[in-house]
Amino acid sequence: MPLVTTGELATRAAAGRAAVAAFNVITLEHIEAVVAGAESVRSPVVLQVSENAVKFRYGRLLPLARAAVAAAERSTVPVALHLDHVQSDSLLRQAPDAGFSSVMYDASRLPYAENLAATRAAADWAHAQGLWIEAELGEVGGKNGEPPLDAHAPGARTDPAEARAFVADSGVDALAVAVGSSHAMTTRTAALDHDLLKELSGALNVPLVLHGSSGVPDDELAAAVAGGIAKVNVGTALNIAMTGAIREYLALHPEAVDSRGYLTVGREAMVRAVAGIIGVVGQTTS
Numbered sequence: 521m522p523l524v525t526t527g528e529l530a531t532r533a534a535a536g537r538a539a540v541a542a543f544n545v546i547t548l549e550h551i552e553a554v555v556a557g558a559e560s561v562r563s564p565v566v567l568q569v570s571e572n573a574v575k576f577r578y579g580r581l582l583p584l585a586r587a588a589v590a591a592a593e594r595s596t597v598p599v600a601l602h603l604d605h606v607q608s609d610s611l612l613r614q615a616p617d618a619g620f621s622s623v624m625y626d627a628s629r630l631p632y633a634e635n636l637a638a639t640r641a642a643a644d645w646a647h648a649q650g651l652w653i654e655a656e657l658g659e660v661g662g663k664n665g666e667p668p669l670d671a672h673a674p675g676a677r678t679d680p681a682e683a684r685a686f687v688a689d690s691g692v693d694a695l696a697v698a699v700g701s702s703h704a705m706t707t708r709t710a711a712l713d714h715d716l717l718k719e720l721s722g723a724l725n726v727p728l729v730l731h732g733s734s735g736v737p738d739d740e741l742a743a744a745v746a747g748g749i750a751k752v753n754v755g756t757a758l759n760i761a762m763t764g765a766i767r768e769y770l771a772l773h774p775e776a777v778d779s780r781g782y783l784t785v786g787r788e789a790m791v792r793a794v795a796g797i798i799g800v801v802g803q804t805t806s
Contacts, residue, residue: 523589524598526622526751527652527693529564530727534750539730539801542566542602543794544755545584546573549787551591553758555599556787557794564598565798567591568753569620570605581611585618602654604753612642615651622652624696624729632682636690643691654729654751657686658698677716680723687726694751696729699744705735706760712740714747721748729753734760738800745801752801758790765789 529540543554545567558565567588574581585601592599603615603623615623623646627638639655646653658678678697687695697720700712710732720728727750733741734757741752765785770776 521593521595521598523592523619523621524564524600525652526566526600526602529566529598529600530652530694530729530751534727534748537746539745539750539752540564540566541794541798541801542568542604542751542753543758544568544570544573544604544753545588546576546759548584548587549762549783550758550790551584551588553762553787553790554794555591555595555597557791558597558599558798559595560791560795561798562597563798564600565794566600566602566751568602568604568755570755571603571607571611571626572605574611581614581618585620589619609642612645615646616649620651622654622693624654624656626656628656628658632686636686639686639690639692643693647691652693654694654696655686655690655692656696656698656731657683677713678720680716680719683720684723687724692726694727694729695724696731696753699730701730701732701736703732703756705732706756708735708737710735710737710740712736712744714743717744717747717749727751733757733797741797741800742802752797754797757793757797761789761793762786 533540545551545554551567554565554567569584577584588601601620603620605626606612606623607626612623625639625642627635643653676698683695699717701710728748729751730744730749731753733752733754766782769782769785
């Protein structure tokens with residue numbers, strides 16, 4: 521079916537107190553697994569390509585983006601494309617022609633005033649191109665090879681009053697909030713601050729996004745969605761599933777040289793992971 525927009529999916533999810541699951545993809549197998557997993561549970565889904573994934577692909581966005589568009593157009597469920605954690609203005613400006621309906625512009629590394637100015641400029645440009653734009657306020661660590669953040673460190677959480685001002689002054693369409701999760705977690709041990717999330721949900725009139733969801737247990741994730749999270753970003757969980765399945769396959773088949781054998785089991789493991797996460801966040805097409 522034709523591509524849908526991330527904004528449409530996130531807005532609909534927020535209205536229904538559900539969340540749309542958004543999965544970061546690196547390879548064609550990731551793309552195929554996300555679409556197949558979403559189809560298996562009849563759910564819309566977002567395919568995300570991060571700036572780090574583009575760097576991995578020799579700095580070229582189009583090969584992976586075109587594969588994602590082709591997979592989305594052949595899907596039996598709605599699929600949107602999102603460009604994730606963009607810091608490069610050059611990459612930002614490639615989004616519309618590559619098929620993306622949305623972008624997460626990440627200036628969260630900067631002091632507040634600089635983050636706001638950079639995000640405002642990005643939002644103005646994105647809206648002129650018809651793009652839905654997400655930003656981040658607070659510290660959801662673990663990006664760019666950094667160790668996962670101590671999400672309980674002073675100043676790491678998103679302040680509701682600051683967030684309200686940031687959204688109003690930047691013009692962004694969604695906000696990723698720091699409520700206790702961290703990118704790149706390989707164990708599901710994150711404990712979220714649900715009281716803070718309730719405050720943020722009440723203070724803001726845009727969909728809230730949870731980054732670092734791979735480290736959040738199912739019950740915590742379900743509670744976060746009930747508390748106002750409308751978009752759930754997942755990346756590491758797919759890599760854990762794929763790598764674990766491939767390790768097991770190669771241990772049992774040390775003579776294997778045909779990559780299709782181990783990539784098949786890796787892709788199937790990711791399909792199961794996708795279906796499981798979507799089952800927790802709760803948005804379906806029916």
